[in-house]
Amino acid sequence: MSASKSTSLVVCPVCEKSVPEWYVNDHLDHECKSAAAPATSPAVEENSSNSKTANKAKYLSLFASPKKSRKPTALPINTPASKKTRSNSTATEPVLIDDQEPPPQQQAKKHPAVELSKLSVSEQQKQGSYLSDAASLDMEKRLRNTRLPLAERLRPLTLDTFVGQTDLVGPSGVLRILIENDRICSCIFWGSPGLGKTTLARIIAYRTNSAFKEMSAVTQNIADVKKAIEEAGNLSRLANKRTIIFLDEIHRFSKAQQDVFLPHLERGQVILIGATTENPSFKLNGALLSRCRVFKLDPLTEQDIEKITKRAIDLKSHDRDTTQLANVEQGVEKYIAGISNGDARVAINIVDIAMNSLSPGDSLDLDCIRRALQRTHVFYGADEHYDLISALHKSVRGGDANAALYWLGRMLQGGDDPLYVARRLVRMASEDIGLADNHALPLAMSTLHACQAIGMPECDTILAHCVVYLARAPKSVESYKAFSNVKALLETEQPWPVPMHIRNAPTWMMKEMGYGDGYKYNPDFDGPVDQSYMPDAIRDHNFFDERYRTNKK
Structure with a gap:
C-alpha cells in the first residue's frame, strides 16, 4: 500500500468518522450501516441531518474536477452594492474587468x-x-x-x-422535445463546421439537471475521459445524479479508443454527446453507434445566415458609438450569406473583420465586405470528396459536359489529388463509354500519364479535356453489364470444371487422360465451328443483354 493512500483521510458524510479516501466506499457500504444511532430529540435529529447533508456535499466536492482559479462572486452590473465593493477594494482584492461599468453610451443601448x-x-x-x-x-x-x-x-x-435545424429543434423537433423534457439520450451531432453542434451541447448544459462535462478529443486523451467517467460513477452512487459528457471532435479518437465508452453507456453510467465533422459510419465504432442516436445537422440556408449576420452587425454596432457608423448598405447580409457556404462562423468572422476596418463615418457596404473577404480555402472533408467524385462520374455518364466541368473544378479547388481524378476517368472510359468508342480508354490513360508527368496546376486543362471528351462520347455499358452478370453467377454457382476438349495437354500423361480430345482448331475450318466453350451445366447461359448493345449518347 502506498503512503499516499494510507495518509489521505476524508470525513464520512454519515457517521463523521475520518477514514482513508481509498476505503470510504467500503466504509459507507458496511461499517456505517452497523453503527448505532444515538437517541436524540427531533430538533437535534434535524440538525444532525443537516450536518450530514453538508458533510455529504463536502465529500462529493472531492470528486469534482479541480478548478484552476477561484472565480470571484459576480455582482449585478450598475448596482449600488457593486459600486461600493469596487470603491472599497484593495490592491490584494483585484476587481474583475468584466464587472466594470460600461461607458454611458453603452448603458442606454x-x-x-x-x-x-x-x-x-x-x-x-x-x-x-x-x-x-x-x-x-x-x-x-x-x-x-x-x-x-x-x-x-x-x-x-x-x-x-x-438559428437553423428546424427539423431537429423546431417546435415539433425531436431534439427539442428531448432537451426541454431533460430526457436527452446518448447521441452524435454530425455536420460541417459552423452549424451549431457545440452550441446545442451548451444549450443542453444549461437546461439539464445532470452534471455536464465538456471535453475535446483534440486537447484531451483517454486518461481524461476515464477520469470523467469515474467521477460520473461516484456522483451516480452518492447523489443519484447522472452525468452528460460532451466530446467535441470525437472522430479524433481511434475506434479502439472509442471502446472506453461502451460498458458505461451500456450500464447508463454516463450519457455521451459527441460532435464530429466526419461521417460517423466511417469514423466511429460500430458498437458505439449502436448505442447512440445520430443527428445530422444540415447546412444553414441563406435566410438563416442573413439572420445571424444581422445579429452580428447589431452587436458590433452596439460595441461602438452608432454615430460613427453612417449606415449599412442594403444587400450586405444577403451577399455575406451567399459566400458563407452555409457556415455561420464564416459569416460572423466576415462581419467582425469588415466592421473593425471601418473608420468613423464610414458605411458598411459591399466594397468593404469584399476588401475584408479573403477566401483562401473551402471546406473539403471526406464526405465532400466522395460526393463530388460521384457527381462528376454521374455527369459524365449522363453526357452533361457542363456539369462535369463544374464538379471537376470543385474537386481541384478543394485540393483533391489530380491523379485520383485521372484514375477515375480511366474507369469511366471503360465502364461507361466502353465499346461505343474504343479511343476513350487510350485518351484516359494518356491523361493519367500526363498528370503524373507535369502535376498541378498545369494538368488541370488536361483533365478538363478528358472530362469533356468522355461526357460527349457515345456510351455503351455492354461489357460492363456482361461482366457484372458473370460475377453474380460466380457468387451463386459452384466452380464448374473446364470441359476436357478445351483443356491444355502439354505432357503425354495428360494426353492419355483425354485432355484436349475432340478440340477443333478453328483456322482449319472454312466456316463456323460447332463447338462449346462453356461448362456443360451452364452451356446455354448468356451474360449479354440485348438492351445494352445499342450505343447511347
Whole structure:
C-alpha cells in the first residue's frame, strides 16, 4: 500500500468518522450501516441531518474536477452594492474587468439578448427561453466582453434564439422535445463546421439537471475521459445524479479508443454527446453507434445566415458609438450569406473583420465586405470528396459536359489529388463509354500519364479535356453489364470444371487422360465451328443483354 493512500483521510458524510479516501466506499457500504444511532430529540435529529447533508456535499466536492482559479462572486452590473465593493477594494482584492461599468453610451443601448437575460423566470418560461440566474449573467457578460471572438459572444443559450435545424429543434423537433423534457439520450451531432453542434451541447448544459462535462478529443486523451467517467460513477452512487459528457471532435479518437465508452453507456453510467465533422459510419465504432442516436445537422440556408449576420452587425454596432457608423448598405447580409457556404462562423468572422476596418463615418457596404473577404480555402472533408467524385462520374455518364466541368473544378479547388481524378476517368472510359468508342480508354490513360508527368496546376486543362471528351462520347455499358452478370453467377454457382476438349495437354500423361480430345482448331475450318466453350451445366447461359448493345449518347 502506498503512503499516499494510507495518509489521505476524508470525513464520512454519515457517521463523521475520518477514514482513508481509498476505503470510504467500503466504509459507507458496511461499517456505517452497523453503527448505532444515538437517541436524540427531533430538533437535534434535524440538525444532525443537516450536518450530514453538508458533510455529504463536502465529500462529493472531492470528486469534482479541480478548478484552476477561484472565480470571484459576480455582482449585478450598475448596482449600488457593486459600486461600493469596487470603491472599497484593495490592491490584494483585484476587481474583475468584466464587472466594470460600461461607458454611458453603452448603458442606454440594450441588446435583445441582454434584455432576455433580465426577464423574470416566469416570463422566460412563457417564452420558452428559460435561463437560470447564472446563465443570464453569463450571457450578459459574454455579450459585453469585446475581447472574446464575436462568434463566441453571439452563441445562443436557448433553443428559441438558435438559428437553423428546424427539423431537429423546431417546435415539433425531436431534439427539442428531448432537451426541454431533460430526457436527452446518448447521441452524435454530425455536420460541417459552423452549424451549431457545440452550441446545442451548451444549450443542453444549461437546461439539464445532470452534471455536464465538456471535453475535446483534440486537447484531451483517454486518461481524461476515464477520469470523467469515474467521477460520473461516484456522483451516480452518492447523489443519484447522472452525468452528460460532451466530446467535441470525437472522430479524433481511434475506434479502439472509442471502446472506453461502451460498458458505461451500456450500464447508463454516463450519457455521451459527441460532435464530429466526419461521417460517423466511417469514423466511429460500430458498437458505439449502436448505442447512440445520430443527428445530422444540415447546412444553414441563406435566410438563416442573413439572420445571424444581422445579429452580428447589431452587436458590433452596439460595441461602438452608432454615430460613427453612417449606415449599412442594403444587400450586405444577403451577399455575406451567399459566400458563407452555409457556415455561420464564416459569416460572423466576415462581419467582425469588415466592421473593425471601418473608420468613423464610414458605411458598411459591399466594397468593404469584399476588401475584408479573403477566401483562401473551402471546406473539403471526406464526405465532400466522395460526393463530388460521384457527381462528376454521374455527369459524365449522363453526357452533361457542363456539369462535369463544374464538379471537376470543385474537386481541384478543394485540393483533391489530380491523379485520383485521372484514375477515375480511366474507369469511366471503360465502364461507361466502353465499346461505343474504343479511343476513350487510350485518351484516359494518356491523361493519367500526363498528370503524373507535369502535376498541378498545369494538368488541370488536361483533365478538363478528358472530362469533356468522355461526357460527349457515345456510351455503351455492354461489357460492363456482361461482366457484372458473370460475377453474380460466380457468387451463386459452384466452380464448374473446364470441359476436357478445351483443356491444355502439354505432357503425354495428360494426353492419355483425354485432355484436349475432340478440340477443333478453328483456322482449319472454312466456316463456323460447332463447338462449346462453356461448362456443360451452364452451356446455354448468356451474360449479354440485348438492351445494352445499342450505343447511347
